[in-house]
Amino acid sequence: KAGVTQTPRYLIKTRGQQVTLSCSPISGHRSVSWYQQTPGQGLQFLFEYFSETQRNKGNFPGRFSGRQFSNSRSEMNVSTLELGDSALYLCASSLERGSEAFFGQGTRLTVV
Amino acid sequence: AQSVAQPEDQVNVAEGNPLTVKCTYSVSGNPYLFWYVQYPNRGLQFLLKYITGDNLVKGSYGFEAEFNKSQTSFHLKKPSALVSDSALYFCAVRDVNTGFQKLVFGTGTRLLVSP
Numbered sequence: 001k002a003g004v005t006q007t008p009r010y011l012i013k014t015r016g017q018q019v020t021l022s023c024s025p026i027s028g029h030r031s032v033s034w035y036q037q038t039p040g041q042g043l044q045f046l047f048e049y050f051s052e053t054q055r056n057k058g059n060f061p062g063r064f065s066g067r068q069f070s071n072s073r074s075e076m077n078v079s080t081l082e083l084g085d086s087a088l089y090l091c092a093s094s095l096e097r098g099s100e101a102f103f104g105q106g107t108r109l110t111v112v
Numbered sequence: 113a114q115s116v117a118q119p120e121d122q123v124n125v126a127e128g129n130p131l132t133v134k135c136t137y138s139v140s141g142n143p144y145l146f147w148y149v150q151y152p153n154r155g156l157q158f159l160l161k162y163i164t165g166d167n168l169v170k171g172s173y174g175f176e177a178e179f180n181k182s183q184t185s186f187h188l189k190k191p192s193a194l195v196s197d198s199a200l201y202f203c204a205v206r207d208v209n210t211g212f213q214k215l216v217f218g219t220g221t222r223l224l225v226s227p
Contacts, residue, residue: 103155
């Protein structure tokens with residue numbers, strides 16, 4: 001069974017640009033969550049999608065958005081990039097309440 | 113609000129010795145507790161979870177964790193450490209009652225196993 005796939009693995013963007021990251025969950029998993037990992041703030045929850053609906057959102061500005069498609073694939077978008085958005089962005093998928101989340105390898109975003 | 117604390121930034125242990133990585137949690141209801149490991153430039157790998165039942169949970173790669181409700185702790189343990197266990201370990205909690213999959217992570221503990 002294929003794991004969680006995130007693309008691209010690495011990105012370099014300029015301040016002010018926008019970026020879209022993609023996540024393909026494990027087959028059959030309907031819940032997809034996104035996290036930001038930085039040395040200073042650690043792992044922080046961005047949002048969770050289930051059956052194409054955002055059902056939970058972390059404390060991030062509106063520049064961070066996401067969506068989920070009918071095949072459970074998810075994308076997150078960051079507009080008007082800032083230097084502080086440089087981070088490892090992790091996607092996780094899970095089956096249902098109580099089950100463990102499986103993480104992708106992450107997308108390393110560098111904003112210059 | 114739910115939270116977890118990992119009081120040690122780094123744990124050093126010699127290969128072959130037992131290891132413990134500490135985690136305490138705070139949650140209003142019943143917790144789902146997890147341990148993950150992260151190797152450099154990689155995502156998080158699931159090690160084990162506590163949902164309900166036995167307080168001693170066995171997981172991947174010989175790791176186990178003990179759930180202690182009175183001390184609100186969920187310490188990760190391994191009887192005999194390997195150099196390859198050196199990595200960053202995260203404890204996480206999920207609120208049972210919300211039904212959501214949001215995980216709240218600790219700050220992580222770096223485990224260094226010396227040969």
